[in-house]
């Protein structure tokens with residue numbers, strides 16, 4: 486087409502890792518859930534269903550959740566981290582159906598609000614297998630959690646220690662708690678989602694002695710049972726070097742608490758943060774490989790300190806639900822924009838955007854996408870898929886090659902949107918948050934319905 490930069494001549498306009506695909510119709514398997522397929526007609530199938538048929542019923546945008554894939558990833562963590570407790574981090578995505586799958590696959594569940602707790606309890610999750618997070622839990626929230634019998638509350642401040650101790654004493658129970666500590670480790674990930682710097686809101690700093698003091702205070706309350714330390718070093722992490730440094734510091738404190746305060750904690754939680762593939766630049770490791778490396782780090786450190794290995798737990802969210810879900814959009818407009826260097830970028834506007842996936846705007850996150858409703862033999866063009874919101878930063882996929890004949894009415898699917906997509910979705914511009922449709926063995930089930938204008942207007946009291 487006229488004005489288009491010849492294939493392969495995108496110098497300076499596309500990221501270094503993006504290559505023009507040999508076949509623009511083909512899926513890159515690592516980005517997609519395990520049942521995703523394309524036939525010669527280019528139509529994307531997930532869970533045995535053709536995506537165009539699926540969205541003909543529920544409209545777009547829609548999140549499509551591959552149940553078999555979700556369950557398989559949950560099992561891969563359960564089996565790979567054999568001997569650990571695996572807590573699925575519900576903040577990544579939670580619904581009653583997903584909470585049930587988590588329980589059925591033998592995982593525990595993390596929540597971080599009364600809302601998430603309500604979903605878990607409605608799903609019938611055993612409260613003893615729930616961990617409760619958050620840096621500012623109110624007395625009311627804590628009362629609800631303690632009253633429900635939540636197995637462990639991860640305390641995050643001196644104020645909270647007193648608050649949860651009071652609540653447990655009033656209810657006449659002994660509440661299990663973990664102490665969230667910061668190990669001063671900067672995980673290899675984006676600045677805004679690395680959560681183990683000392684200069685951050687979460688946890689008690691080990692280096693400053695706050696972690697030891699927190700343990701002293703917890704042990705001073707008969708209504709609290711100190712089960713262990715908790716350390717979450719960041720998100721979208723691909724190698725275990727961060728856990729190695731954090732593990733050494735956290736186990737150092739674990740040993741110090743035993744020696745100084747005479748309390749041997751039975752447990753240790755190493756948090757979540759396991760990375761997934763959003764684009765071809767990401768190369769995630771198998772959970773079993775990560776497990777072997779992390780276990781070696783912990784057992785080696787415990788041996789060096791002369792202490793028993795505590796019962797370990799982890800909290801993956803993204804690595805379970807992220808690749809299990811994709812988002813399907815309809816193309817509304819296509820526009821060519823000439824860049825300074827004379828190159829042309831094709832802007833493809835879809836019917837969703839930052840209200841259903843805030844991660845590109847919030848973290849500069851990269852995604853990929855594919856034409857989901859047909860095959861094309863048109864020459865690929867460098868495209869930017871954008872949303873329909875009133876922000877120029879409303880980007881869905883910053884850089885991707887799409888067929889040059891991409892046109893209004895085409896369906897585009899973005900893989901790996903399961904984590905922090907629907908869970909961070911907003912009503913910006915009064916958008917209606919999309920449904921989540923679970924697919925399995927040729928059957929589709931809406932597990933979260935699309936919002937309606939009545940839902941929006943219900944909170945507007947005039």
Ligand SMILES: Cc1ncc(COP(=O)(O)O)c(C=O)c1O
Nearest residue numbers: 574717720757758800801802803
């Ligand atoms: C304490 C804690 N645990 C687990 C997670 C889950 O992280 P991910 O979804 O990257 O595995 C988070 C994410 O922010 C977290 O803060």
